[in-house]
Amino acid sequence: MVQAFHRHVPILIRELGSSYKELLHIISDPPKGSENLLTLVLQILTQEVAPSSDLIATVKHLYETKLKDVSILIPLLSSLTKDEVLPIFPLLLNLPPEKFQLVLAHILQGSARTGLALTPAEVLIAIHDVVPEKNGPPLKKITDACSACFEQRTVFTQQVLAKALGQMVDRTPLPLLFMRTVIQAVDAFPTLVDVVMEILSKLVSRQIWRLPKLWPGFLKCVSQTQPHSFPVLLELPMPQLESIMKKFPDLRPSLIAYANQPTIRASLPNSALSVLGLENGQDSRSQMHPSDAASSIHAAALT
Template structure:
């Protein structure tokens, strides 16, 4: 009756099983297995030739029998259930009937009722979602919002799944992430950070709504994340670290990507394009993401052992948006020289781009580069050589520079003009 074609009969049977029988320890596992088997029987877009009921008989029970069972104190015998599971699995492989949404509803409703009693069963739903037929996915999508509301969006099992979702369950994840948005303001920093990369991957309008709730927080606990913590969290997103699934969700695409002195086609991970758009959104909210917020965030990120991939892009945006940060940006560039930024192929082009855009302020930083590195830079970007040499030939600057640097600039053999 738990998979009966009539909604009323099926509903009564499911309530009986979930509320009365499932709590009985000696049948709990068998009921779970039956519910899973009913869903798995649909996975190849096939269903059993005949309806199978949860009970003590292999024959379909009548509505009257189901109604009687709903008021009965009788208990399931595990053995018939086990035999029933085997029969369902076998018959599911023999049928060629295409799965309809109605059929998927019949076969999945019991399992979702059990999920309200045991939330960790949700993992099974996410595990099978990627390979499920369309009708089964539609049924899961239909059940998910109501289930999440019953469990509460702060349910630990749900948050754990959102933080580590299986490959193929992206659409279901985005559905649940959208449901989580209304309660983000009541979550703590520790609860928001694991799901933050998934929120960034939402459509921009939904992300902005999520961001507003995160920054709003609650009257009792304050914001889940401060603006500085939001910026750091955005830059901390890494597809490899945050899960293989995230990387596969966002396949490599051909896009026109900025390069220090020219543009060309590169294979670029789509998730980084989304992060770039999110960063731009933050720059547009200057009353929230002030220059002081960016200073604190960039100061924290520059101290990381591994500087984030999009760090230099944000530095360039920051000095464009807040010209008064020029001295701070020079400090950032100087720290990158100390970190040997020329050995960081993903940051080095951005470093040179920033140095070029901020000249002559950046000349003291460029002169900190090792002579061989500086020579290579000037060979590739000859436009920098003349103004840099002019700057370096100032008496108070020249006297502090190593001879090798002066030679790179073409002024190593020049003699100082005698004073009159």
């Protein structure tokens, strides 16, 4: 009986279509306990064709007035506009992982097929804009959503990540998970390193060390991206540079070797040279021969 039901109902629903008035009437006021059936009907109606404007209006009205379950909107997401999706995005983010995967699929389908909903870069930004546990989902839900995006590398490409990060770095306040995503991005796409260096330099100008929830991520990022991050490190104020030297002692010899290059050294203030132990000539603590310095930088580049 159940198998026959599941076999014949999709055929019937497709024949009726999303503009059939009696079907729309039933959808507008579904019996209690029929939520799963309603979801199935909506999936069938939107599986192969875009939902009709009547169906969209009916389901939106149902959600706003009687059935406050955001999952009933999932089949319609590919046909909703950005302004319609963003207000409900925190609720969509709070759905179970398997349902959020459907959310992503429908939103991205809408972006690719109709130009509606959100682009991949806008999806990533929207995830970061959600404030955890302030009338929103817990932080783990947000981190899991970010990870779900990174799993789809054919959609969330290097270009998409560069665009999203480039927009987020100018946000005030910076998103809580911003540095985590920067690190994930450069891990996933090492060729993003130049873009990431531009972002780190911007963060220095924004005094990232004054943001205790983001500063540890910045430190981790500059450590993982050395020697590319050496110019950024030398942009830091001396107290912060000195603090990093103490926190990452293994970084010191390579950074000194980089800074001791004549063209670099000539551009550094005396305070930076002092922190690096270069104010009186060759660093007495490292005592590096030039060939050793070059080897050190090369080794750092391979780490």
